[in-house]
Amino acid sequence: MDDTGIVAQASTFHPWDAMAPSALSAIMKRGPFRFSAETGCGGSTIVLSHTSGHHTAFAIEGDDRTITELRGRADLRADKVVFVEGETKDTLPGYRFEDELDLVLLDGPHAYPLPQVEFAYLFPQIRLGGWLVLDDIQIPSVYELFGFLRKESSVTLEEVAVRTAFFRRTGAVESGPDGWPLQGMNRRTLWRYSWRDRLRGLVR
Numbered sequence: 001m002d003d004t005g006i007v008a009q010a011s012t013f014h015p016w017d018a019m020a021p022s023a024l025s026a027i028m029k030r031g032p033f034r035f036s037a038e039t040g041c042g043g044s045t046i047v048l049s050h051t052s053g054h055h056t057a058f059a060i061e062g063d064d065r066t067i068t069e070l071r072g073r074a075d076l077r078a079d080k081v082v083f084v085e086g087e088t089k090d091t092l093p094g095y096r097f098e099d100e101l102d103l104v105l106l107d108g109p110h111a112y113p114l115p116q117v118e119f120a121y122l123f124p125q126i127r128l129g130g131w132l133v134l135d136d137i138q139i140p141s142v143y144e145l146f147g148f149l150r151k152e153s154s155v156t157l158e159e160v161a162v163r164t165a166f167f168r169r170t171g172a173v174e175s176g177p178d179g180w181p182l183q184g185m186n187r188r189t190l191w192r193y194s195w196r197d198r199l200r201g202l203v204r
Contacts, residue, residue, distance in 0.1 A: 010043035023164035039108030151184030
């Protein structure tokens with residue numbers, strides 16, 4: 001099956017909640033990958049099972065029995081996929097990967113601050129030159145992370161496919177134990193709260 005066929009097949013899995021075909025195609029064109037990971041699972045898992053040598057999906061079964069359904073799909077290359085079942089806030093902190101990741105897709109729980117928690121644990125695992133993919137940026141809690149990443153010097157926004165953003169890791173993050181002043185979003189403090197501190201600095 002060629003790439004177009006894989007994307008077409010993957011798009012039929014839970015179509016009411018699927019990534020756009022153009023986003024799935026954008027994942028495929030960046031492959032192949034040695035190691036990849038995602039939070040959540042669905043059509044993207046099918047695509048990544050075809051383009052990744054080893055894929056890890058952090059997901060829950062849920063009312064739709066998503067993991068069970070995926071395992072029963074003929075178009076899932078099950079030998080390439082490991083499912084880590086449970087809530088990502090519990091499963092990610094202690095997980096150890098075999099190697100650096102070529103691509104990470106964040107498409108798990110969207111309630112604040114869970115996308116940010118997933119980012120904190122998974123971004124350091126991405127190799128330089130690898131990709132961070134952020135799905136559902138139309139949701140405010142996810143869009144906040146999207147806005148943060150757009151100001152970061154360690155990543156470059158390559159593409160937005162409908163509601164899925166593709167960032168490429170282009171630099172290391174040298175932030176120390178608390179490098180908040182080095183983050184793009186923190187280059188300027190908020191004037192309405194910091195003017196007294198700035199004024200005090202001027203009159204010393």
